Amino acid sequence: MELNELVVPALWVLTAVLVGAVLWTGDGVFRYFLTVKPLVTVVVLGVPLLAWALQSHPLLMLIHISGAFLFVGGHAVSALVAFRLTTETDGARAESLLDLSGYGIVWLHIGLAVLILSGIAAGFVEQSWDQVWIWLAIDVLLAISAYMYWGNSGGRGYNAVRKRLEEGGTAAWDEPETRRLVDRAQALRLTLTGTAALLAITALMVFQPG
Numbered sequence: 001m002e003l004n005e006l007v008v009p010a011l012w013v014l015t016a017v018l019v020g021a022v023l024w025t026g027d028g029v030f031r032y033f034l035t036v037k038p039l040v041t042v043v044v045l046g047v048p049l050l051a052w053a054l055q056s057h058p059l060l061m062l063i064h065i066s067g068a069f070l071f072v073g074g075h076a077v078s079a080l081v082a083f084r085l086t087t088e089t090d091g092a093r094a095e096s097l098l099d100l101s102g103y104g105i106v107w108l109h110i111g112l113a114v115l116i117l118s119g120i121a122a123g124f125v126e127q128s129w130d131q132v133w134i135w136l137a138i139d140v141l142l143a144i145s146a147y148m149y150w151g152n153s154g155g156r157g158y159n160a161v162r163k164r165l166e167e168g169g170t171a172a173w174d175e176p177e178t179r180r181l182v183d184r185a186q187a188l189r190l191t192l193t194g195t196a197a198l199l200a201i202t203a204l205m206v207f208q209p210g
């Protein structure tokens with residue numbers, strides 16, 4: 001029995017667990033795109049589906065890499081805001097920065113969906129499903145997404161600060177507990193884990209081990 005025949009089924013189980021974790025931690029995000037932005041959802045689903053129907057590998061790669069650019073571009077807003085917030089002293093400006101970051105999150109999700117769906121379609125066109133690298137890439141992406149959702153829910157992170165500013169007004173920004181939720185340590189944690197995940201997935205794509 002080859003190693004792949006043992007590792008790939010183990011990765012299926014891990015994938016199922018991580019899909020559950022994303023659905024649980026991501027909570028309202030899928031409902032939001034289906035109900036509030038149905039047109040965006042149709043386009044995001046339709047474009048990779050069309051390229052798959054054409055069985056075009058180059059077209060899928062164009063969509064896949066454009067999705068990656070869109071994801072990174074959209075998410076760069078939140079990454080920069082995270083560090084800018086650590087030196088912000090004005091509550092109203094902190095609120096505006098969080099607003100901007102929230103807007104970036106919409107584009108992050110559109111890019112991420114295009115990236116994943118075109119990757120899955122390319123997996124069928126290239127028949128890569130018996131290989132370790134494609135499952136590992138999916139699992140790393142799911143794991144880091146679940147971590148980002150978890151870190152921003154249940155009284156943690158940027159969403160918790162939004163809630164505090166909503167309830168207590170911009171004066172809530174002056175409370176040390178509010179600032180601690182989005183301090184430099186938090187920004188660094190997300191940068192380290194997020195960058196490591198992005199590098200690992202890109203390496204899996206390029207070297208395709210297993």
Ligand code: HEM
Pocket residue numbers: 061064065068115116118119120122123124126128134137138141198201202205206
């Ligand atoms: C941060 C996330 C990702 C980035 C930056 C990325 C980037 C890339 C790049 C640059 C290539 C071209 C590689 C080459 O031809 O040498 C590629 C190919 C591919 N990617 Fe991704 N990718 C990501 C996530 C994913 C995911 C989650 C999947 C699985 C659903 C996936 C599936 C594929 C497939 C099947 C190919 C075609 C490989 C081949 O030509 O045999 N990618 N990706």
Ligand code: HEM
Pocket residue numbers: 075078079080082098101102105108141144145148149152153158159187190191192193194195197198
């Ligand atoms: C593959 C890499 C990454 C993925 C898949 C990812 C995914 C996500 C997702 C899905 C969210 C939304 C959470 C929510 O709506 O509650 C998020 C939030 C966030 N991420 Fe990432 N992320 C990645 C890398 C990074 C990096 C490198 C940073 C650098 C600082 C970062 C910083 C943040 C911040 C600050 C937020 C909160 C933004 C806000 O609520 O305004 N992420 N991430």
